[in-house]
Amino acid sequence: MAATSIRDVAQHAGVSVGTVSNVLNRPGEVSAESIARVNRAIEELGYVRNDAARKLRAGTSTTVGFVVLDGQNPFFNDVVRGAEDEASKHNIAILYGNTDQDVARERLYLDLFEEQQVRGVLISPYDDVHTRLERLRQRGIPAVLVDRFSGDGRFSSVSVDSVSGGRMAVEHLIETGRRRIAYVGGPFDIHQVTDRLAGARAAAENAGFPVDLEVVATTELTVAEGVAAGTRIIERPRAQRPDALFAANDLIALGLLQALVVEGRILVPEEIAIIGFDDISFAGAAAVPLSSMRQPSGMIGRTALRTLLEEANDPESIPRQTVFQPELVVRRSTDPKKTR
Amino acid sequence: MAATSIRDVAQHAGVSVGTVSNVLNRPGEVSAESIARVNRAIEELGYVRNDAARKLRAGTSTTVGFVVLDGQNPFFNDVVRGAEDEASKHNIAILYGNTDQDVARERLYLDLFEEQQVRGVLISPYDDVHTRLERLRQRGIPAVLVDRFSGDGRFSSVSVDSVSGGRMAVEHLIETGRRRIAYVGGPFDIHQVTDRLAGARAAAENAGFPVDLEVVATTELTVAEGVAAGTRIIERPRAQRPDALFAANDLIALGLLQALVVEGRILVPEEIAIIGFDDISFAGAAAVPLSSMRQPSGMIGRTALRTLLEEANDPESIPRQTVFQPELVVRRSTDPKKTR
DNA sequence: AACTTGATCTGAATCGATTCAGAGACATTT
DNA sequence: AAATGTCTCTGAATCGATTCAGATCAAGTT
Numbered sequence: 019m020a021a022t023s024i025r026d027v028a029q030h031a032g033v034s035v036g037t038v039s040n041v042l043n044r045p046g047e048v049s050a051e052s053i054a055r056v057n058r059a060i061e062e063l064g065y066v067r068n069d070a071a072r073k074l075r076a077g078t079s080t081t082v083g084f085v086v087l088d089g090q091n092p093f094f095n096d097v098v099r100g101a102e103d104e105a106s107k108h109n110i111a112i113l114y115g116n117t118d119q120d121v122a123r124e125r126l127y128l129d130l131f132e133e134q135q136v137r138g139v140l141i142s143p144y145d146d147v148h149t150r151l152e153r154l155r156q157r158g159i160p161a162v163l164v165d166r167f168s169g170d171g172r173f174s175s176v177s178v179d180s181v182s183g184g185r186m187a188v189e190h191l192i193e194t195g196r197r198r199i200a201y202v203g204g205p206f207d208i209h210q211v212t213d214r215l216a217g218a219r220a221a222a223e224n225a226g227f228p229v230d231l232e233v234v235a236t237t238e239l240t241v242a243e244g245v246a247a248g249t250r251i252i253e254r255p256r257a258q259r260p261d262a263l264f265a266a267n268d269l270i271a272l273g274l275l276q277a278l279v280v281e282g283r284i285l286v287p288e289e290i291a292i293i294g295f296d297d298i299s300f301a302g303a304a305a306v307p308l309s310s311m312r313q314p315s316g317m318i319g320r321t322a323l324r325t326l327l328e329e330a331n332d333p334e335s336i337p338r339q340t341v342f343q344p345e346l347v348v349r350r351s352t353d354p355k356k357t358r
Numbered sequence: 359m360a361a362t363s364i365r366d367v368a369q370h371a372g373v374s375v376g377t378v379s380n381v382l383n384r385p386g387e388v389s390a391e392s393i394a395r396v397n398r399a400i401e402e403l404g405y406v407r408n409d410a411a412r413k414l415r416a417g418t419s420t421t422v423g424f425v426v427l428d429g430q431n432p433f434f435n436d437v438v439r440g441a442e443d444e445a446s447k448h449n450i451a452i453l454y455g456n457t458d459q460d461v462a463r464e465r466l467y468l469d470l471f472e473e474q475q476v477r478g479v480l481i482s483p484y485d486d487v488h489t490r491l492e493r494l495r496q497r498g499i500p501a502v503l504v505d506r507f508s509g510d511g512r513f514s515s516v517s518v519d520s521v522s523g524g525r526m527a528v529e530h531l532i533e534t535g536r537r538r539i540a541y542v543g544g545p546f547d548i549h550q551v552t553d554r555l556a557g558a559r560a561a562a563e564n565a566g567f568p569v570d571l572e573v574v575a576t577t578e579l580t581v582a583e584g585v586a587a588g589t590r591i592i593e594r595p596r597a598q599r600p601d602a603l604f605a606a607n608d609l610i611a612l613g614l615l616q617a618l619v620v621e622g623r624i625l626v627p628e629e630i631a632i633i634g635f636d637d638i639s640f641a642g643a644a645a646v647p648l649s650s651m652r653q654p655s656g657m658i659g660r661t662a663l664r665t666l667l668e669e670a671n672d673p674e675s676i677p678r679q680t681v682f683q684p685e686l687v688v689r690r691s692t693d694p695k696k697t698r
Numbered sequence: 699a700a701c702t703t704g705a706t707c708t709g710a711a712t713c714g715a716t717t718c719a720g721a722g723a724c725a726t727t728t
Numbered sequence: 729a730a731a732t733g734t735c736t737c738t739g740a741a742t743c744g745a746t747t748c749a750g751a752t753c754a755a756g757t758t
Contacts, residue, residue, distance in 0.1 A: 021497075023744055034708045039746055049706065064493070069473040070419075071744035073410035075713050081453070081474070089439055090639070092432065099429055102456055106463065111470045113421070114454035116442055123446065130451045133409040134421070153404070157361075241639055272643040280647060280690075299430070299581055300640045303612040307620060350620075363714055374738045379716055389736065411714035414743050702757070708750085717742080727732070 022065045031059035042067065073135065077158075081111050082326065083131035085124060085141040087165075087208075088239065089116030091269060092298040093315055094142065097164060100319025101140060108327065110137065119208065119238075121145045132159065138326040140164050144208070148172060160329035164322045165313075166209060168339060174329060176322040176340045180210050183311045183344035184217020187264050187293050190309070190346055192225050194353065196262035196291055202247050202274060203266020204235040211239070211266045214295060218264055232260065239266060244273015251290075252282035261290055262352075268294035268301050271308055275351065279305045291352040295344075307349035307356070314342050362405045371399035382407065413475065417498075421451050422666065423471035425464060425481040427505075427548075428579065429456030431609060432638040433655055434482065437504060440659025441480060448667060450477065459548065459578075461485045472499065478666040480504050484548070488512060500669035504662045505653075506549060508679060514669060516662040516680045520550050523651045523684035524557020527604050527633050530649070530686055532565050534693065536602035536631055539569065542587050542614060543606020544576040551579070551606045554635060558604055572600065579606060584613015591630075592622035601630055602692075608634035608641050611648055615691065619645045631692040635684075647689035647696070654682050 028035045033052055040048045041056040048056075059065070073079050082105060086094045098114070105112055113136060115127035121144065128150055131139055139154060139161040141147065151161040151173060163175035191199055201218050203211045215233065222231040234251065236243040244265065251259060251274075265271035271294030278284040278292070286292055286306045294301060297312035321340055329335050350356040368375045373392055380388045381396040388396075399405070413419050422445060426434045438454070445452055453476060455467035461484065468490055471479055479494060479501040481487065491501040491513060503515035531539055541558050543551045555573065562571040574591065576583040584605065591599060591614075605611035611634030618624040618632070626632055626646045634641060637652035661680055669675050690696040 021744085024746090025744075035745080036708055036747080037706085040707085043746075047706075052706080066469075066472050066497075068414070068475065068744055070410045070413035070475060071713090072746075073713095074408070074414055074715090075744080075746045077713080079410075080470075084454075089435060089442070090432070092430070095429060095435055098454075099456060102429070102454075106466060109466075109470070111453050111455065111467070111474065113451050114424075114438075114442075115451065116439060126446060126449075127451070129406075130420075130449070132406050134451065135408065135410060157406075241643055272640065276643045276647075300612065300643075303581055303616040303640075303644060305643065305645050307616075361714085364716090365714075375715080376717080376738055377736085380737085383716075387736075392736080408714055411743090412716075414745090415714080415716045417743080700758085703755085705752105705754090707752075708748105710748100712747080713745095715743095718740100719738105721736105721738075723734100723736085725732100725734080728730085 022063045023068070024065075026063060027056065027059045027065050030063055031055040079135050079137045080109060081113055081134060081136045082323065083113045083115065083127065083134070083136040083139045085115045085117055085127050085139065085143075087117060087119060087142040087144055089118070091239070091267070091296075092300065093267070093296040093313065096298075096315035097319040100316035101323040102319070103316070104320040104323040117144055119144050119205075125150070128154070132157065135159070138162070138330045140322050140326060142166055158333070160326060162322050162326045162329070165318065167341065168337065171337055171339065174325050174337045174339065176318050176325060178313045178318070178342045178344050180213035181217040181220070183295060184214035184264070185221040186217070186344065186346050187214075187295065187311050188218040188221035188231070190348070190352065191262040191264065191291060191293060192221065192229060194291065197228070198230040198260045199262045199264060200232045200234050200251070200260040201264050201266070202234045202236060202244070202270055203239065205237060206235070208239070214266055230260070236270060239269055241269050241273040241276070244270035245277045246273070248274040248277025249281070252278060252284060259290065263290060263292045265292065265294045268296045268298045268308065268310055270294070271310070272300065272304055275305045275308065287350065287352050287354055293352050297347050302349065304351070306351045309349045309352040310347050311344040312347050313344050318342065362403045363408070364405075366403055367396065367399045367405050370403055371395040419475050419477045420449060421453055421474060421476045422663065423453040423455065423467065423474070423476040423479045425455045425457055425467050425479065425483075427457060427459060427482040427484055429458070431579070431607070431636075432640065433607070433636040433653065436638075436655035437659040437662075440656035441663040442659070443656070444660040444663040457484055459484050459545075465490070468494070472497065475499070478502070478670045480662050480666060482506055498673070500666060502662050502666045502669070505658065507681065508677065511677055511679065514665050514677045514679065516658050516665060518653045518658070518682045518684050520553035521557040521560070523635060524554035524604070525561040526557070526684065526686050527554075527635065527651050528558040528561035528571070530688070530692065531602040531604065531631060531633060532561065532569055534631065537569055538600045539602045539604060540572045540574050540591070540600040541604050541606070542574045542576060542584070542610055543579065545578070546575070548579070554606055570600070576610060579609055581609050581613040581616070584610035585617045586613070588614040588617025589621070592618060592624060599630065603630060603632045605632065605634045608636045608638045608648065608650055610634070611650070612640065612644055615645045615648065627690065627692050627694055633692050637687050642689065644691070646691045649689045649692040650687050651684040652687045653684050658682065
């Protein structure tokens with residue numbers, strides 16, 4: 019109700035609306051005297067800019083949409099956090115949407131963001147959203163793929179080389195003497211899951227000697243699914259168990275640990291080694307501190323947001339792929355010599 | 359550029375803009391014939407409503423702001439998730455802001471949300487934001503406090519009884535035979551931290567026999583700070599160590615566990631028992647499965663959002679306090695009989 | 699004195715959806 | 729036949745910030 023508009027401010031300060039707007043948006047073109055008067059009026063009236071009107075006329079928004087694949091995963095929270103830090107520097111707010119691998123939710127949020135005419139969209143996609151994003155682009159809304167390489171280069175992306183991460187993880191297992199490895203993860207329509215497996219396969223095939231690599235499929239990348247997969251593994255006769263597990267992410271790995279160590283009384287890493295992916299902050303606090311492939315999560319978020327803003331400011335810009343390399347972090351779950 | 363407006367749709371469908379708007383907002387007042395024509399035109403032109411214009415004219419927004427105290431804490435992510443689920447049912451998007459116990463960031467987000475003229479604000483406050491929220495309310499933006507009781511009842515709130523949770527936790531420790539208890543947490547300008555301590559004190563004083571309760575202060579509620587506090591404790595001579603730790607939240611508790619079990623080779627719970635607060639999903643997967651005070655996190659988020667929308671739709675509504683009771687979840691870290 | 703130039707300010711037009719007073723067509727009632 | 733009511737539609741006015749062509753004025757130039 020107390021809708022103080024720019025007109026009220028103008029009147030109170032004894033200047034025109036144009037001048038008030040200039041004070042707000044291009045103070046360089048206004049005399050010091052006017053700036054002072056307008057600012058005093060703003061102060062006295064408690065005026066706050068109406069972003070809807072601003073957006074309508076000027077066309078530019080101060081909001082960025084972020085569609086996240088799995089909001090319960092600390093990894094994505096770290097990414098969001100990085101993006102948020104960068105955004106707040108530019109006085110930009112983040113519209114947040116968690117899809118939980120649901121195509122309908124993914125569409126819902128993209129629709130919502132389009133109505134909101136956000137400045138741009140960050141998305142860790144689940145479904146194939148290329149056509150949808152192409153349409154957003156036509157309306158002047160750029161998009162950057164997060165944690166997902168844009169194979170055809172149509173969009174900018176910021177990701178981690180999951181294939182090479184998968185290879186490094188399994189190479190590490192092989193180097194420490196493991197020969198019967200199980201890859202635990204799923205569903206396989208998530209690209210990170212298939213990429214990490216592809217890397218794992220490459221490592222197993224290039225070992226120079228036979229290395230078993232079986233796949234234990236899960237329906238989700240959650241702790242609970244990790245526990246379930248772990249239980250299935252310990253129910254097998256001892257001889258048929260793998261001697262190492264490579265989990266598609268740390269949530270799965272933590273679930274596996276819990277099943278093996280706490281319930282199955284299996285020695286990790288002596289009997290079965292475990293390595294995860296992401297290096298979330300809970301990895302070090304696990305039943306047995308967890309080896310993992312570290313992703314620079316905060317940096318991914320910051321870079322993605324920066325890339326997005328550059329594209330938003332320069333429509334001519336061409337897509338750019340940023341790929342970080344993951345880093346092997348060895349803890350006790352693969353190396354008995356480590357105390358932690 | 360391809361700015362298809364309601365006017366284009368009207369022309370394409372051979373009706374007036376008013377009719378198009380009615381099809382969109384009150385289809386009951388329009389003939390079936392017109393609805394069909396307009397919908398076809400919308401389809402053919404790929405029209406998407408401009409939310410800025412809608413907001414400007416109609417005054418109502420489809421966005422809700424959520425200011426979160428600690429975005430890295432899985433507990434808050436679960437709360438956000440609950441709110442999001444409820445929001446997406448109403449076609450509402452969430453503007454997300456993480457303050458990390460920073461007064462400046464808290465202000466920044468409230469300013470941003472005010473400019474955006476959000477439908478309402480959910481906030482787990484750090485600073486005393488009552489005056490700020492009061493002002494938002496005057497502008498027609500209601501607020502609901504999340505995970506924080508509104509002592510003076512000026513605002514609606516959805517919270518968990520931290521005092522009673524603290525009491526239950528320490529009562530449990532006393533019942534299982536502990537007499538030298540340390541409360542680990544901080545900083546003490548976070549209300550949850552002081553409330554849980556107050557409950558712990560009450561339990562210690564009402565025991566009917568002497569129970570030691572010391573305070574080990576941390577600067578943050580993080581795993582790292584938990585590790586640091588744990589390290590300080592195990593450096594003490596054995597006789598001066600407490601026999602139980604009550605952590606202000608699970609992140610601290612996980613850090614303590616890591617320091618005691620993994621580094622200090624201390625038996626948990628035999629030598630020192632540990633209980634946390636929140637029951638985040640990682641609590642069960644810890645070095646020793648962690649006892650904790652469970653908060654109904656998803657329910658908190660859903661309830662908060664529902665309360666907020668009710669207030670937004672009925673300006674006459676009076677503030678309402680919803681308080682959930684936490685629930686004791688006993689796992690191995692306080693009970694040696696449990697296998698998990 | 700006449701003319702430029704530059705700095706500053708003004709205020710109407712504009713963005714696109716919503717709203718609402720009023721018009722038109724038709725059926726029903728008096 | 730006139731009056732009343734119902735249903736449906738129309739289109740100008742409106743929300744508030746931005747933009748921009750033009751006005752004003754003091755200072756500098758010829």
